[in-house]
Amino acid sequence: MKKVLMGNHAASWGARLSKVKMIAAYPITPQTHIVEELSEMCGDGSLDAKFLKVESEHSAMASVISSQSTGVRSFTATSANGLALMHELLHWAAGARLPIVMVNVNRALAPGWNIWVDQGDSLSQRDTGWVQLYVEDNQEVLDSVIQGYRIAEQVNLPVMICYDAFILSHTYEPVDIPDQDLVDKWLPGYQPEHYLNPEKPSAFNGLVMPDNYMEIRYKLHMAHERAKSVTNEVGQSFGETFGRYYGAVEAVECDDAEMVIAISSSATSPARLVIRELRDKGMKIGLLKMRMFRPFPTEEVRAVLKGKSKAVVIDRNCSWGKGGIFADEIKGAISNQEDMPAIYSYITGLGGRSITPDLIHEIVTEVESGEPPAELSVWKGLKQ
Amino acid sequence: MIEIRIHGRGGQGSVIASKIMAVALFSEGKWVQSFPKFGVERRGAPVEAFLRLDQDKILIRSEIEAPDHIVILDATLMEVTDVTSGLKKGGWIIINTHGSPEDFPDFKDFKIGCVDASRIAADHRLGSRSAPIVNTAICGAFARATELVGIDSICNAIREEAPIKPEENAQAAKDAFEAIHLAETPSN
Numbered sequence: 261m262k263k264v265l266m267g268n269h270a271a272s273w274g275a276r277l278s279k280v281k282m283i284a285a286y287p288i289t290p291q292t293h294i295v296e297e298l299s300e301m302c303g304d305g306s307l308d309a310k311f312l313k314v315e316s317e318h319s320a321m322a323s324v325i326s327s328q329s330t331g332v333r334s335f336t337a338t339s340a341n342g343l344a345l346m347h348e349l350l351h352w353a354a355g356a357r358l359p360i361v362m363v364n365v366n367r368a369l370a371p372g373w374n375i376w377v378d379q380g381d382s383l384s385q386r387d388t389g390w391v392q393l394y395v396e397d398n399q400e401v402l403d404s405v406i407q408g409y410r411i412a413e414q415v416n417l418p419v420m421i422c423y424d425a426f427i428l429s430h431t432y433e434p435v436d437i438p439d440q441d442l443v444d445k446w447l448p449g450y451q452p453e454h455y456l457n458p459e460k461p462s463a464f465n466g467l468v469m470p471d472n473y474m475e476i477r478y479k480l481h482m483a484h485e486r487a488k489s490v491t492n493e494v495g496q497s498f499g500e501t502f503g504r505y506y507g508a509v510e511a512v513e514c515d516d517a518e519m520v521i522a523i524s525s526s527a528t529s530p531a532r533l534v535i536r537e538l539r540d541k542g543m544k545i546g547l548l549k550m551r552m553f554r555p556f557p558t559e560e561v562r563a564v565l566k567g568k569s570k571a572v573v574i575d576r577n578c579s580w581g582k583g584g585i586f587a588d589e590i591k592g593a594i595s596n597q598e599d600m601p602a603i604y605s606y607i608t609g610l611g612g613r614s615i616t617p618d619l620i621h622e623i624v625t626e627v628e629s630g631e632p633p634a635e636l637s638v639w640k641g642l643k644q
Numbered sequence: 645m646i647e648i649r650i651h652g653r654g655g656q657g658s659v660i661a662s663k664i665m666a667v668a669l670f671s672e673g674k675w676v677q678s679f680p681k682f683g684v685e686r687r688g689a690p691v692e693a694f695l696r697l698d699q700d701k702i703l704i705r706s707e708i709e710a711p712d713h714i715v716i717l718d719a720t721l722m723e724v725t726d727v728t729s730g731l732k733k734g735g736w737i738i739i740n741t742h743g744s745p746e747d748f749p750d751f752k753d754f755k756i757g758c759v760d761a762s763r764i765a766a767d768h769r770l771g772s773r774s775a776p777i778v779n780t781a782i783c784g785a786f787a788r789a790t791e792l793v794g795i796d797s798i799c800n801a802i803r804e805e806a807p808i809k810p811e812e813n814a815q816a817a818k819d820a821f822e823a824i825h826l827a828e829t830p831s832n
Binding site for chain 2: 262264426427430431432433434526527529530532533614615616617
């Protein structure tokens with residue numbers, strides 16, 4: 261069934277089709293529609309789930325940690341300051357190896373108060389142990405929530421699906437809502453190996469002495485390593501069933517490219533337009549869509565960038581005092597490797613400023629000019 | 645690709661008008677993208693909504709700065725907003741007004757459609773007489789002037805989207821479709 265859906269309702273549909281059993285959430289712009297729609301679905305019986313209203317995002321995460329611990333597929337959604345308030349419990353969810361799926365609508369953190377897109381909210385949760393996917397359009401929002409549960413439940417890690425405030429959250433566009441029967445076959449009910457069960461009492465998350473702690477953390481890290489190939493397998497399997505293929509990254513026209521633009525989330529779409537236009541003019545340019553951020557798709561990035569002369573990384577985020585975060589991660593991934601491109605790091609589009617095809621053209625022209633990369637990330641579109 | 649900008653005031657339903665048009669266009673096989681100006685809406689304050697349509701998937705993700713057509717839900721906005729900003733020459737300006745195209749001599753580069761959507765909405769008891777809900781009527785006027793979408797598709801989209809009074813809303817669109825005064829030749 262194809263419908264014109266806003267990004268937020270695509271997320272609600274993803275949760276509904278995944279037959280989540282428990283939703284706990286606290287509203288925050290620009291996420292509110294997601295849980296509003298889910299509460300209506302719970303109210304009218306189209307989704308058989310418990311909807312728990314809580315008094316804060318911290319409690320929302322605590323609640324889904326609890327419900328997921330009892331072996332129940334759980335969902336929540338948040339944004340910006342709400343995600344920041346969850347911080348302590350994000351570590352807990354990952355450390356407890358709970359396959360929760362959460363949607364985070366990327367929004368700037370205050371102050372100054374700004375409800376528009378900036379990826380800094382979720383990128384600053386990098387080391388909490390969550391798998392993070394950054395998605396491009398409303399169809400991918402819906403598809404990624406469903407895939408999120410397959411990934412999460414295979415590796416026992418929580419998964420965060422991130423997309424841009426307003427540009428996707430409040431934008432209506434056609435979305436194919438898959439048949440429930442098909443989703444049920446592809447994503448069967450959650451079968452936890454261990455869970456809080458009065459029939460079979462066990463204790464979780466107790467004190468761990470130094471002689472065991474490192475091994476537990478190593479397992480968490482190795483689960484992330486596994487999550488890379490699992491994400492690719494899940495994206496492939498999803499494509500075989502639903503006709504839309506996904507992976508940790510997507511490379512467009514990269515095989516013979518001399519320059520590659522690496523970009524994430526909704527800004528990938530205008531970059532696709534730019535690539536097409538420049539290809540038509542004979543320029544050898546490609547696109548690397550960075551869908552997965554944690555675990556970092558090191559091997560995929562290396563494979564795409566090997567032999568290229570220049571890579572432009574466009575970041576809608578900044579690690580204060582360092583620069584564009586994807587750029588920095590990509591530099592890390594290609595260090596100690598031979599035959600890798602120079603990395604040009606650009607920061608733009610913060611706080612909801614548009615990333616237009618013209619802006620991307622300007623960046624490409626600048627990089628093409630022959631200058632070596634600047635020492636620091638270049639802020640593009642700054643007012644004088 | 646065709647781009648449309650809708651000017652209204654918070655509470656008039658500009659965003660829903662844009663969505664109704666999108667749903668109608670999608671039902672006729674177009675790819676659509678409909679979104680509000682990325683801002684904070686306040687009742688009565690000027691708001692904008694955007695609509696893009698194309699044969700293929702739309703990849704542009706920024707606000708519309710050079711629309712092909714504009715729709716104005718409240719004529720008093722023309723006193724406070726540069727509504728024609730970026731509007732392409734020869735594009736339609738569809739205005740909710742009891743006036744007629746000759747009343748807008750400043751718009752000589754454009755085609756003008758005038759419809760008293762407030763009266764039509766009030767006649768169908770949509771909203772109140774002082775604050776009528778004009779967004780469904782204006783969709784009918786839009787269909788007639790631009791010929792981008794059929795009135796039947798608009799009415800079906802309204803029936804799908806209207807939270808209350810679906811038939812009255814659909815009838816308002818039909819009435820506006822019939823009643824709009826069109827000045828199809830730019831006077832310049």
